[in-house]
Amino acid sequence: MDKPGVVHAFKIKFNFSPTHARQTASHAYLIMIMKRIFSEPLLQFFILGSLLYLLVSFVQSKRERQSKEIVVDNERIGLLISNYKNQMGVLPTKEQLDAMIENYIHQEIAYREAKKMGLDNDDEIIRRRLSQKFDFLKTDLKEIPPPTGQQLKDFYQNNPSLFQTDGTVNFSHIFFTADNSNDSIAKERAFFVLQQLKNSAVQRAPEKGDKFVLQYDYTEQTPLDIKQSFGDKPILDSLFRAPVHTWIGPVQSGYGWHLLYIVKRANASLIPLEANKDIVKAKYMETAKDEQNKKAFGQVEKSYIIKRTYLDNK
């Protein structure tokens, strides 16, 4: 874009002065004319402009020459080698290194030409990549000091959701099958047994129902365990919601009808801190890093004015 402009400026200059010089009769007259011409503001402006143009184009072409220079120095080679080693675990061979250098040169040329063509404008991938790079640059700048005993304890207490285990349930059940009869008869039989047990002290009575193919007593069952052994059926909800220490039912599983006696339920408990200090510490560090990174970004964000014009329409 710049080159035609430069040529044009030269042309104007050469065409102008010789023409006038030939038309001059005497030296004095020439000087006078020259003076007159040079005192003409338009021409002064023109000459100054031309000089400035020359200077700018000189600087530009120098810069361009530099931008067409690709230096493959020892530092670059070291980077190529260490990248390769990180990926492969071994050093590249001579041939591989040569190929990597050629690739680097090719990539660099293509990169610069693409930039010159403005291919980086409005490219979502490049935007994303650059913003990722920035985020990466801005994160984990400061080493997080390991937490003290008290900090760890506070963190553990203030973030129960991070240390929750699945709820578990211990229960005994009585099973009523529809095999060799039907569903409503099985359910009715279950109701009948429930009436007998309701006000009794009995906590376990598998013999009052049918033979069950799996176990009669279960301990520390998580919701996933129940889904596996009883199916994704109403029994799952009952086991984790119904009152404990009383007979409830009949509730349906993937096998048939059940009466349940919930012996114990641990509703989503916390893992004990003492036995799990490593896990808590890891979570602490992770959270502290997150917070630090958010804070750092917040500082940068403050210097921006964000106009949410999409909200104006409402």
Add this chain to the structure above:
Amino acid sequence: MLVIAWTIARGDEAISLLKKTDMKLIPALSLAIVCIGLAYCNGNNSTTKVEEKSTTDTTSAEVAVNPLRNCYFGDLHLHTALSADANFFGATLLPEDSYKFAMGEEVEYLGQKVKRIAPLDFLAVTDHSEYLGAIVAVRDPNGPFAGTELYRQYTSKDQKDVAKSFGGFVADMSANKPNSELNKPEVIKSAWQRVINAANTYNKPGKFTALVGYEWTSAPNNANNHSQNLHRCVIFKGDKVPDIPFSSFDSQDPENLWTYLENARKTGSDVLAVPHNGNVSNGLMFDTKTLSGKPLTKDYAQRRMANEPLTEVMQGKGQSETHPSLSPNDEFANYELFEILLGSNERGNLKKGSYIRQAYGTGQELQEKLGANPFKYGVEGGTDYHSGISANEENNYPGSHGTQDNVAQNYKMILSAGESVAGEPPTRLSAAGLTGVWAESNTRDAIFDALKRKECFATSGPRLKVRLFAGWSYNADLLKQTDWVKQAYAEGVPMGADLPAGAGKPKFLVQAIKDPNSGNLDRIQIIKVTTKNGKSTEKIYDVVWSGGRKPDAKGKLPAVGNTVDIKAATYTNTIGAVELIGYWEDPDFDPQSYVTYYARVIEIPTPRWSTYLAAKHNLPVNKTVDATIQERAWTSPVWYTPSK
């Protein structure tokens, strides 16, 4: 191994297809969709970086042990984005995601949140060793291929580049000659290490077992240039494994794979191979000669059984138990058939060597001659999904081959697909299968040992439990006792074992317990394959069934009925049984014959996944597949050998 095989046969057509601008959605596993998959994949953020993780302890002393063995369910056959073909299909999930999903966690698949209804107890991720991890690596902007022409080509959206990448892949697989640029040992080793690390990370003794494995993908071409599937999944007991997996580029001959396994066993963890999809092997899987054309020998038979005790009888690409043309008297034989050789429109040779029931007879015929049976296979079930997730529940099936059968998006195409350009249409893929094992605990050691002694069974997807015991002194009353399992072990053998010599008739105990998330049970059958003087016969006995049904004069048991409302895709468990348990003695036993006995459990009819899909979108069901299916389980056999 869908695409690899598919491309072998269809390479040229694939490329010409690509060149066509008018690329309508072909109702098939079509290349057009593969291309979408490629575009989808571009710039994915997969990385081949490997984090070194310490090996998980597999011999935890705290794990409770049940000497009478618990039933655990899992998948021994699953592909992730590390498999070249899965990657071409647009799979982005990696082994870590596969394990999370199997354990019951939610993962994102093709933009959908997916989660199993009931989690699995174990999983082996088995990516193809050919180009293992190469496509992930080649597309990684920070990877070993960054800046190379291959990187540009594989990440390009230009159709010409896509065609070139895919076409190259086609040509390599077809010729079984790797592109040395793509087949870099350091890349494969790095991906293999990632597979090992992922399994070690997610292996939780007592809770969840993650096994290290991969798939050896041999599919030699026949004269018509159609691939003949001889694939084997390789499953290791521990993590002391060779630093590079053996591939079909190394050799297509299973005998050479066995050598690799034998060497691996000598220096590290025990290992076994599991051949799968005999149904699309064109008769090669259970052939009566070796791949190099030699007659089978006793040594071959013994080596084969020492290295591969199991075969995959059910998976996403259909069942390999039997075919209606081979078992015309088996009313349940017409089930989830997958008949077209991978990557072709050709039906393979089904007459001999493709199905395991027939092979049980062939094996016994060879045993009469050689003194050893090369086909004494136990059975297992897997998915062979190329999605990174073992999502095989009929009412919770998101598709299994990436963008090729994206159920959420292309349901109309999937429901209307009747025929295919190459291979079977995605509608024919099954939401199947699973392996059930009887093991003392849920640990690598216990599960692997169970697989090795063949005390395992296959299901078409449900967590349906089945036990089979054989002995000479059982009686029907035994089943009434609460400790019948203990006595059954003490007085006989479980599935997968040889029936020792004895007097009288062999007696069997069978028990099946339904999957609480699936249909009730229709019946348990015992299938018997008898061989004498070079001639084999098969016979099916109904042993125990639900309700008060009576066999007719010809001995045929009436059907259990059908409660499926196809339009609504619902069923009720008002028919069938929760548990079936029975005693049976072989009424036609001939002590001079070789016999293979196995049990098959049949569920009541329930909707097929394609029927659930149709109901969800209020569209007609696909006519080319069954609207309702009777899901099932197959046990590993018990074998009887006459004493000479």
